């Protein structure tokens with residue numbers, strides 16, 4: 001039996017209150033992610049969070065995990081004109097930090113991440129240890145990551161192949 005919309009809204013509000021109070025109770029950074037992001041940041045990469053969480057909750061989580069300062073910005077579902085899997089979320093996130101869409105890479109774990117990357121024409125790295133109803137491999141990422149220790153190499157591989165693609169396009173033109 002469907003739940004009436006007003007009741008569903010009440011339940012959702014209660015969930016958000018509870019979730020806000022317990023957002024990092026059982027959360028911790030995946031192994032290797034902080035080191036990998038630090039290398040990318042030191043190399044000049046802009047790091048932006050593109051999440052379907054409300055921005056404030058994402059900021060709260062990342063603050064509690066000691067990671068908030070790693071990111072140039074956080075764009076949650078309330079900060080964009082259309083959420084993942086819409087391309088707009090990713091495009092607006094890249095623009096918000098002054099990034100270059102031709103050099104952007106999406107790193108995610110689930111269908112909305114894959115959909116946004118494909119819609120925006122941005123290369124896609126998916127981890128195979130995230131929270132996804134569909135196994136990440138079935139979402140056909142350009143690179144499937146088994147450990148964040150491989151993230152920097154994966155980014156370099158994608159950036160190199162983007163350079164080869166554009167020079168090839170230049171030759172055929």
Ligand SMILES: O=C(O)COP(=O)(O)O
Pocket residue numbers: 050051052053084110112
């Ligand atoms: O976990 C969520 O609330 C949303 O997931 P996302 O951050 O991958 O968009």
